[in-house]
Amino acid sequence: MLNVSGVSRSFGGVYAVRDVSLSVADGEVCGVIGPNGAGKSTLFNLITGHLAADHGRISFLGQRVDRLAPHRRARMGMSIVFQAARVFRGMTVEENVMVGAHGHTRAGFAAAALRLPRHQADEREIAAEAADALARVGLAEWADRPADLLPIGQQRALQLARALCARPRLLLLDEPASGLRAEERERLATLVEELRAAGLTILLIEHDVGFVTRLADRVVVLDLGRVIADGPPAEIRSDPAVLAAYLGQAS
Amino acid sequence: MTRRLGLAAGLLVAAVTLALPAVLDDSALAVYILLGLAAMVTVGVSLLMGYAGQVSLGQGAFYAIGAYTAALLALNGAPPLLGLVAAPVAAALSALLIGVPLLRLRGHHLAFATLAMQLILLSLAGQLDFTGGDIGLQGIPQFSVGAFEASSASVYAYLTWAGLALVMLITHNVITSRPGRALRALATSEIAAASAGIPVGRYKLVVFALSATFAGLAGGIYCFYTGYVAPGSFPVLISIQYIVMAVVGGLGTIWGAVAGAAAITLLVQGLDRLASLPGMPSYAPSVLSYAVYALVLIVVVLFMPHGLVPAVSRRLSRRRAEVPYR
Numbered sequence: 240m241l242n243v244s245g246v247s248r249s250f251g252g253v254y255a256v257r258d259v260s261l262s263v264a265d266g267e268v269c270g271v272i273g274p275n276g277a278g279k280s281t282l283f284n285l286i287t288g289h290l291a292a293d294h295g296r297i298s299f300l301g302q303r304v305d306r307l308a309p310h311r312r313a314r315m316g317m318s319i320v321f322q323a324a325r326v327f328r329g330m331t332v333e334e335n336v337m338v339g340a341h342g343h344t345r346a347g348f349a350a351a352a353l354r355l356p357r358h359q360a361d362e363r364e365i366a367a368e369a370a371d372a373l374a375r376v377g378l379a380e381w382a383d384r385p386a387d388l389l390p391i392g393q394q395r396a397l398q399l400a401r402a403l404c405a406r407p408r409l410l411l412l413d414e415p416a417s418g419l420r421a422e423e424r425e426r427l428a429t430l431v432e433e434l435r436a437a438g439l440t441i442l443l444i445e446h447d448v449g450f451v452t453r454l455a456d457r458v459v460v461l462d463l464g465r466v467i468a469d470g471p472p473a474e475i476r477s478d479p480a481v482l483a484a485y486l487g488q489a490s
Numbered sequence: 491m492t493r494r495l496g497l498a499a500g501l502l503v504a505a506v507t508l509a510l511p512a513v514l515d516d517s518a519l520a521v522y523i524l525l526g527l528a529a530m531v532t533v534g535v536s537l538l539m540g541y542a543g544q545v546s547l548g549q550g551a552f553y554a555i556g557a558y559t560a561a562l563l564a565l566n567g568a569p570p571l572l573g574l575v576a577a578p579v580a581a582a583l584s585a586l587l588i589g590v591p592l593l594r595l596r597g598h599h600l601a602f603a604t605l606a607m608q609l610i611l612l613s614l615a616g617q618l619d620f621t622g623g624d625i626g627l628q629g630i631p632q633f634s635v636g637a638f639e640a641s642s643a644s645v646y647a648y649l650t651w652a653g654l655a656l657v658m659l660i661t662h663n664v665i666t667s668r669p670g671r672a673l674r675a676l677a678t679s680e681i682a683a684a685s686a687g688i689p690v691g692r693y694k695l696v697v698f699a700l701s702a703t704f705a706g707l708a709g710g711i712y713c714f715y716t717g718y719v720a721p722g723s724f725p726v727l728i729s730i731q732y733i734v735m736a737v738v739g740g741l742g743t744i745w746g747a748v749a750g751a752a753a754i755t756l757l758v759q760g761l762d763r764l765a766s767l768p769g770m771p772s773y774a775p776s777v778l779s780y781a782v783y784a785l786v787l788i789v790v791v792l793f794m795p796h797g798l799v800p801a802v803s804r805r806l807s808r809r810r811a812e813v814p815y816r
Contacts, residue, residue: 289681313687325682327675329742337668338675342687344668348696351667352660361668405686 240265240409240440241286246295246305248281255281257464258295263409268431268441270455270472272448274484278464279444280322283413286442287319288312300408314342316408320398320415326386333382335397336369339404365404372400376430392423399430410434410441416450428454452476460484507651511644519643521759523715526650529751530657530708532735533744534701537661539733540742541670542697543677545597548604550729551611552581552702556709557719558615561627564714570633574710581706585699593694608726616721626720633714646715653711657704658744664700665744673697727780734783738790740797749798757782 241263248256256278263269273279284290286297288309297305304312313319318339327335346361373379376396381389386397395415402410412431416424424447431454435441445451451458452472460468460475462484468475475481514522531553538544556577563573592603615621622628633640633649640646664670672693676683680690713719731754739750758779765774794801 287685289684308689309681309684310687310689313685317685319682319685321682321685325679327678327682329678330671330674334671334674338671338683338686338688341668341672346668348664348669348700351669352663354663358667365668401686 240267240300241442242298243282243286244296244298246282246285246292246297248285248290248293254464256285256292259461259464259466260295261459261466261469263440263442266438266440267457268435268443268455270451270458271442271444271461272446272451272458272475273461275446276463277461279446279461280413281464282461283411283444287317287411310342313405316406317411318402318405318407318409319411320395320402320413322414322417326389326394326397328387330386331382332378332384332386332389332397333366333369333373335386336372336400336404337365339372339401340365340368342405368404368406369400372404375403375433376400377426392419392426395419395423395427396430399427403434408440410439412441412443412445414445415443416445416447424450508648511647514647516643519647521755523643523647523650523711525752525755526647526654527708527712528732528735528755529748530650530654531705532732532739532747532751533654533657533661534704535732535736536739536741536744536747537665537673537704538697538701539736540740540746541665541677542673542694544593544694544698545601546604546698546701547601547726547729547733548606548608549701549705549732550724550726551604551608552585552705553709553712553728554608554611554615554719554721554724555584555702556581556706557713557723558621558627558709559706560710561630561713561719562620564630565627570631570714571635574633574707574714577710577713578703578706581702581709582699585702586695589695589698593691593698605726605729608724608729612721612724612726622720624721626718626723627713628718630713630717630719632717633711640714643715646711650708650711650715653707654748657707658748660700661704661744669693669696727783730783734787738786738797740799740801743797743799746797746799753798754783754786757786 243262244260246256246259247254259278259282261269261271271279271282281290285292288304288307292305296303299312299315299317302315304315327338344361344365346358349355350358370379373382376399378393378396378400381393386394389397415427419427428450431441431443435454443451443455452475455472457470458472458475459466460481467484468478468481510522511519531549535546535549538546559580560573560577563576564570588607592600592607595603616624633646640649665674672683672688675686676688676690676693684690735750735754736747737750738753739748740746761778761782762775765778790797
């Protein structure tokens with residue numbers, strides 16, 4: 240589904256990501272872990288298109304995407320849950336989720352201004368999908384609240400609902416557990432497990448090793464911008480290079 | 491409950507709007523028309539700034555483009571209706587063209603660039619022959635459709651407020667829809683909006699053009715009403731005034747734009763009358779009108795940071811013990 244090969248990106252002559260290759264298969268949950276500064280966020284931004292790679296290629300669904308704008312990649316089916324709360328202010332929870340459906344609906348300014356049938360049909364479809372997505376993450380009764388007043392755990396769930404509303408082929412989660420309390424983290428993990436059970440392909444970038452090894456089928460370990468290990472969680476836990484780079488010091 | 495109250499208020503406003511031109515005298519009617527035109531531009535400013543989060547300190551430029559377009563067409567023998575239709579179209583096309591480089595800028599940079607855009611346009615209009623230089627264009631014929639000619643000010647009042655109603659309807663329809671949600675989303679985070687599949691650059695360009703369309707329509711009506719246009723009719727202060735109106739009324743509310751335009755227009759009129767009383771120094775009018783923008787802006791930002799309309803509606807909804815939201 241996703242194929243990253245030989246990708247590098249440097250900032251001011253220092254490599255943040257160096258010659259990284261990884262792939263995510265259909266229906267797989269792939270975790271990427273690494274200590275702070277390992278290049279996780281840079282890699283994430285390269286995949287989503289918010290940063291351009293210096294070298295290497297990224298393909299998605301068999302098509303090369305490394306020159307495509309972020310919104311084009313989103314329309315192909317990459318859906319993102321950001322680490323920083325990127326909840327749209329001044330909009331209700333439901334409206335926030337409805338934005339997720341933007342990529343697979345068509346009604347534009349003219350259709351909206353003139354209230355054409357196209358607009359009506361799209362609105363019905365978007366509202367139904369948003370209600371579905373909100374129910375899936377357990378936010379249904381919050382639908383009419385202002386989104387920016389939600390606690391952080393629910394803001395993350397809201398982002399997840401928005402991502403689901405986009406009919407994702409690949410769900411990208413950037414440090415989804417960071418800043419969450421224990422029970423919020425548990426609820427999020429349960430949600431991700433449900434999505435995995437439903438067959439969704441997920442790329443999970445995360446600092447919390449326990450969270451990743453519990454959810455991922457396969458784990459890629461980054462350190463200083465390079466891949467130092469790639470395998471099932473059990474193998475990763477006992478890999479000496481990983482222990483030295485990460486597990487030994489960080490947790 | 492809220493909906494029925496809103497409907498009643500809307501009907502009342504509509505009735506008063508329709509009745510006013512019949513009872514006002516010509517000088518009051520002039521204020522009424524200029525108020526409606528200012529509201530039309532301000533609805534666009536509120537859409538651009540309040541909903542989509544983009545700043546324009548040069549909205550007066552599109553007002554001017556609309557006015558000059560309609561004036562030039564009418565003076566060259568085109569039917570006035572064609573001029574009135576061409577005014578918003580020309581403003582929109584200019585916004586699309588200028589917006590491509592300009593909208594790469596954000597925040598203060600975008601504000602300064604739009605301000606510069608208006609200054610350049612004004613000095614061009616003051617230099618070029620076909621725009622009449624500093625003297626401008628005079629003798630613009632009355633607005634007419636077929637054999638019907640708009641000979642009295644009340645016709646312009648109806649034209650203006652019909653235009654305002656149309657602009658408000660379009661804005662309402664846009665913001666409560668898929669493209670409107672996209673605009674409101676990109677105001678918070680362009681990155682998150684792009685990741686939801688929204689082509690951020692294109693949407694910013696379209697909303698810029700849409701706000702320019704409204705200003706252009708207002709400019710078109712203005713040129714037929716006054717019968718002349720000159721660079722002096724569109725000072726930079728006019729663009730600042732639209733922003734003050736939008737902020738005072740409440741950014742990101744449609745009715746706020748109208749309320750803000752009404753409040754500021756009436757305030758400035760009152761001060762003008764005060765400043766021209768016998769015994770006032772000759773510099774009083776300009777000092778008072780400039781100072782009032784600053785003062786009103788500061789007072790509103792301090793005491794009603796969300797503007798008039800949200801402040802009032804919040805108070806009303808609190809009285810009914812509802813959750814205040816928008």
